[in-house]
Amino acid sequence: MARAKSSGNGGERRDSRGILFDATAALLSERSTIEVSLSEIAQRSGLNSALIKYYFGSKEGLLLALLERVAERSMADLAALVGMDISAEQKLRIHIGGIINTYYRSPYVNRLINYMIVQGDKASSEKVAKIFVEPMIAAYRAIVAQGVGDGAFRPLDPGMLYYSVVGACEHIFYAGYSLPTTLGMTELTEQVRQQYVQHVLDLVFHGVLARPTATA
Amino acid sequence: MARAKSSGNGGERRDSRGILFDATAALLSERSTIEVSLSEIAQRSGLNSALIKYYFGSKEGLLLALLERVAERSMADLAALVGMDISAEQKLRIHIGGIINTYYRSPYVNRLINYMIVQGDKASSEKVAKIFVEPMIAAYRAIVAQGVGDGAFRPLDPGMLYYSVVGACEHIFYAGYSLPTTLGMTELTEQVRQQYVQHVLDLVFHGVLARPTATA
Numbered sequence: 268m269a270r271a272k273s274s275g276n277g278g279e280r281r282d283s284r285g286i287l288f289d290a291t292a293a294l295l296s297e298r299s300t301i302e303v304s305l306s307e308i309a310q311r312s313g314l315n316s317a318l319i320k321y322y323f324g325s326k327e328g329l330l331l332a333l334l335e336r337v338a339e340r341s342m343a344d345l346a347a348l349v350g351m352d353i354s355a356e357q358k359l360r361i362h363i364g365g366i367i368n369t370y371y372r373s374p375y376v377n378r379l380i381n382y383m384i385v386q387g388d389k390a391s392s393e394k395v396a397k398i399f400v401e402p403m404i405a406a407y408r409a410i411v412a413q414g415v416g417d418g419a420f421r422p423l424d425p426g427m428l429y430y431s432v433v434g435a436c437e438h439i440f441y442a443g444y445s446l447p448t449t450l451g452m453t454e455l456t457e458q459v460r461q462q463y464v465q466h467v468l469d470l471v472f473h474g475v476l477a478r479p480t481a482t483a
Numbered sequence: 484m485a486r487a488k489s490s491g492n493g494g495e496r497r498d499s500r501g502i503l504f505d506a507t508a509a510l511l512s513e514r515s516t517i518e519v520s521l522s523e524i525a526q527r528s529g530l531n532s533a534l535i536k537y538y539f540g541s542k543e544g545l546l547l548a549l550l551e552r553v554a555e556r557s558m559a560d561l562a563a564l565v566g567m568d569i570s571a572e573q574k575l576r577i578h579i580g581g582i583i584n585t586y587y588r589s590p591y592v593n594r595l596i597n598y599m600i601v602q603g604d605k606a607s608s609e610k611v612a613k614i615f616v617e618p619m620i621a622a623y624r625a626i627v628a629q630g631v632g633d634g635a636f637r638p639l640d641p642g643m644l645y646y647s648v649v650g651a652c653e654h655i656f657y658a659g660y661s662l663p664t665t666l667g668m669t670e671l672t673e674q675v676r677q678q679y680v681q682h683v684l685d686l687v688f689h690g691v692l693a694r695p696t697a698t699a
Contacts, residue, residue, distance in 0.1 A: 359691070381597060384660060392660035400661040414691070421693045426665035427655075427682040428691070434654025435647040444600060444608035445616040449642035466643040474690040475575070475630070475644070477637045 284322055286312050288333050295375035301330070301382045331391060334379050335398050341369060342402040349406045355414030356472070362406070363436060363471060364464050370440040371460045377440050404429055435467050500538055502528050504549050511591035517546070517598045547610060550595050554614040557585060565622045571630030572688070578622070579652060579687060580680050586656040587676045593656050620645055651683050 290312035294303045305326050309316035323329040344365065348358055370377050380399070383391040407425040414420030439455070446452055450459065506528035510519045521542050525532035539545040560581065564574055586593050596615070599607040623641040630636030655671070662668050666675065 356692075384657075396661045396664050400664045404665050418693055420691050421685075421689075423691060424666075424678070424682060426667075427679055428686075429665055430655040430679075431651040431683055431686050434650035434652070434657075436650070437654070438650025439643075439646040441600075441650075445612045448612050448616045449620050449645055450640075451642075462640070463643055463646075466640060467647055469637075470644075470647050470687065470690065472690045472692055473637075474686065474688045475636050475639060476572075476688055477634055 283314055283318055284332075286314060287319060287322065287329065288336055290314075291329060291333055292373070292375065295379070296373065301375065301378050327391075330379055331383065331394060334376070334383065334395070337373070337376050338398040338402075341365075342398070345402060345406050349409045354419065355410050355417060356419055358410050359414070359432075359471070360468055362410070363432065363467055366433065366436040367460065367464050367467065370437055371455065374440050377437055381441065403433070432467075432471060435470065439463060499530055499534055500548075502530060503535060503538065503545065504552060506530075507545060507549055508589070508591065511595070512589065517591065517594050543607075546595055547599065547607060550592070550599065550611070551614055553589070553592050554618075557581075558614070558618040561618060561622050565625045570635065571626050571633060572635055574626050575630070575648075575687070576684055578626070579648065579683055582649065582652040583676065583680050583683065586653055587671065590656050593653055597657065619649070648683075648687060651686065655679055 287308065291303065291308050294307055294311055295301060303326075305316045305319055308319060308326075308329070319326070319329055323332055345362065348361055348365075351358065380395055383395050404426060407429045411420060411423050411425040411428060415422055446455065452459070455463075503524065507519065507524050510523055510527055511517060519542075521532045521535055524535060524542075524545070535542070535545055539548055561578065564577055564581075567574065596611055599611050620642060623645045627636060627639050627641040627644060631638055662671065668675070671679075
């Protein structure tokens, strides 16, 4: 039976919840939708589907718990970045690269967030806001305060910066169906991922206008 | 029986398809999800639900046809903008205001596009790419070619500019569940819409860095 690849979380693999998370993440990574059944997860994990219900109540419960696990790790990294002794520009640059890389490595995260929202369940939407948006907006407030305080950034609304930067980073993954039309490819490559990070960095720091004194 | 508000398409109101489109758009505008039933549409339009099946095959068919109608109008406006005798910067500015205003006025459009994609139906995704992405990318290619040719824009990849600009414009509408956390409000107001247009324009044209010589 195929098992989910470990991603450096050896300790967690030993318990059933961790095995179910890994199996679900592996299945979601292999397909372009969030359509995955309890029996597929059971088969991939080698565990009984009754165990999924025992731990998570339902498939929805498992997907939300998986998203929480991803959020916990990403948001801990983000908090550590904000606390570092580097410039606000440096922090925003690393953060932008981090969002794009996370979505590149785990495109199912984006789809899962979308699914939780489009489902229209108020509790799920609020949960997503709590685990992703609250820590993100706290980080944007801190980075903007530092950058504006230093005179490096012009005055900015952290909430609006959050929407525009996250939107600029994620749309290419969300709208993957459009890649053949926009970039002439069916799948993002590592090279295009790097180019896209550079594109968003250039846009966010300098905008589209030609500059007489290039300082990119 | 409540009827959908006419939005300047008097001629079309006379036929049943137009009445069904208006009723569906009105229902979708009133709620925060795309959950709308055939019987609700029938009741609101005053027409028989068998007529919906006759014209569109199913509710999905009706929603896709509604999206096509919206796309036709928006994309005709965009093509007209591209053909105007104004600078590339002006075109991009008007386009950005246009995307944000469209989503502000008709937030269901964004949800409907998301729904068609998250549903995972390949035919729907391809249709969305055809009716929205193809004309959009053609416009971005033309505007970037003009701007770079004039020396107004730095060299840019039109496909990457498309993802980053559209993402920056739409995420605030898509992620509406997060407004209380980010901006301290439950709903976007006209004032915030205007501020957001200005925020995205400033970001896309100048980036976040403080400039010694302000030319905003």
